Amino acid sequence: MSGFDDFERVSFSKPGMVSGLPQDAADTLGMLFDEWSLHYESNLMRSTYFNGREKVRNLAVSIPDTLARRVNSMVGWPAKAVRALADLSQFEGLACDGDDTLGLAGIAYDACLDVTVQQAVTSAYKHGCAFLASYLDADGTPRVMCRSALMSSALWDMERQEPASAMTITGVDAKTRQVTSLMLFLPGRAFDVRKSEGRWTATGIMQAYEGVAVTPVCSDPQLDKPLGRSMITRPLISYTDAAIRTLVRMEATAEFYAVPKLWFLGLEDDAFDTSSWSALVSSVNSITRDVDGNVPQLEQVQQASMQPHADMLATLARMAAGETDLPVSDFGIISSNPTSAEAMAEAERKLTRRADRQNRLFARAVKRALGIAWCARENQPRLPDLSAYTPVFASTREESAGARADYFQKVASVSPSYASTDIAWRQLGFDADSARVLSSASRGQQALDGLTALLGDNGEGAHDVDEAGAEAGAQSGQGGQTGVQAA
Structure with missing residues (x-):
């Protein structure tokens, strides 16, 4: 377009x-x-x-x-x-x-x-x-x-x-x-x-x-x-x-506020021989008496x-x-x-x-x-x-990181499968890509734990099944249950 x-x-x-x-x-x-x-x-x-x-x-x-x-x-x-x-x-x-x-x-x-x-x-x-x-x-x-x-x-x-x-x-x-x-x-x-x-x-x-x-x-x-x-x-x-x-x-x-409003009473129009702006900014100004010898009166109007x-x-x-x-x-x-x-x-x-x-x-x-x-x-x-x-x-x-982590821990303790979902990690504050990686790793760990429990070696053979368990967990949304079936 x-x-x-x-x-x-x-x-x-x-x-x-x-x-x-x-x-x-x-x-x-x-x-x-x-x-x-x-x-x-x-x-x-x-x-x-x-x-x-x-x-x-x-x-x-x-x-x-x-x-x-x-x-x-x-x-x-x-x-x-x-x-x-x-x-x-x-x-x-x-x-x-x-x-x-x-x-x-x-x-x-x-x-x-x-x-x-x-x-x-x-x-x-x-x-x-x-x-x-x-x-x-x-x-x-x-x-x-x-x-x-x-x-x-x-x-x-x-x-x-x-x-x-x-x-x-x-x-x-x-x-x-x-x-x-x-x-x-x-x-x-x-x-x-x-x-x-x-x-x-x-x-x-x-x-x-x-x-x-x-x-x-x-x-x-x-x-x-x-x-x-x-x-x-x-x-x-x-x-x-x-x-x-x-x-x-x-x-x-503001324009009127910046310039004081002055009135001269009893003064002829040609009393100023310079511009009005020059008279305003000059430090010393003088005005002559009028024809009768009177001094002109100066009045300043209050600014708005x-x-x-x-x-x-x-x-x-x-x-x-x-x-x-x-x-x-x-x-x-x-x-x-x-x-x-x-x-x-x-x-x-x-x-x-x-x-x-x-x-x-x-x-x-x-x-x-x-x-x-x-x-x-x-x-x-x-x-x-x-x-x-x-x-x-x-x-x-x-929400603070501490409050999110506390919520994550409490829900995961009641429902362990919660920690294996993308939603849980996003609620913890991670972006979508990071949440996907973390939830996949969590599912892999659950699959590994399931294989280890099934083999009955109390974790000593975990390294032997690590790759198999991680692969099974990454391909499944069911965590350790799928790992047991694969074994």
Whole structure:
């Protein structure tokens, strides 16, 4: 896809006649385009706020527009709200209860889901949803492509609770900002639609899966909003606009605050033979008497205080903090009284509860997308049994290494097989690859202990069966039981 930024406008005229596209598919493409156009402005606005490129919405009461346009004030609260929650949705890999017979781990690795899923999560929090498109590449490799809602649209099937069709833009001309290519996904069909010399042409894409090969990644889906809602809510946008106006007023007030306002009574206009700035910065100034011999009177007007602006900005920050479930200190407002540990823990609990709920939704989306990719590779129309697979996200809570180790030890003492699972080692704080190695070594040790007990040599012959036991444990998810059977 041609490179472009979220905040740059894209021009896309509804395709008329598309060569090679059936009429029903062309009608669906038209409806998808209308859906995309309906939400494009709001999605573009949220990208603008996320990227800190929002413009001041001046009320033109105390600050003239000419001055407001010259002040380049920005507030990063929308990006803070999105990233704070997205940081709690770190995808770590795919766990499997037993052998990976479907080979989904390889598909996830080839698709770089450990990186792209995080991008999809951030995009979902920004626009309300993102999309995972699964398809078979030209070389026969299954792919999972992450797409933003800014460049995609979908029609929702309320009966089946899944997309009825989807469209995603894949190419934009860097100079004209015109859309040059897109992909259309229909039940059991997919098309690569491209524009060349002013004409649109569609090419069918091989798809074995009987449904729509697109999976939505949604933020806070509701019954009336199945494709989710953005973390950059309308109240947060309103608070951000008010904060920007407050910063503009502060800038204007600071200019007047920096220069004392002086009035000379009984003084002619031509009394100053130098510029006003030179008179202000000079250490010694003199003024002559008037024609009547009177000395002019000097009056200094009291400067406007900056405190009301700071108080208003702090109030807006507290309102934004309440809207996003973030502590007010994250918005740069530091109270003279430090926040209590209980208040900080309560703010963290609100955010982690929301992240835990979201991670369950994200995990289901990742699993479904990988299942559709498997269908593309194996030429199967329906999803396989995916119950043995679990997409794993990092813990949303900050826990000390000692607390995790204590939990591990207590659970393993009750259920020894717990120490042989990848999940246990991930909960202990290791990454997915390290957890896989450690759990394999634990299973090998259990297999070795089983062989040793069966041979009855009290461990003296352990070295003779070490390789056999380790191999048996590495190939089995049942620990020592499999080692005994192998012996």
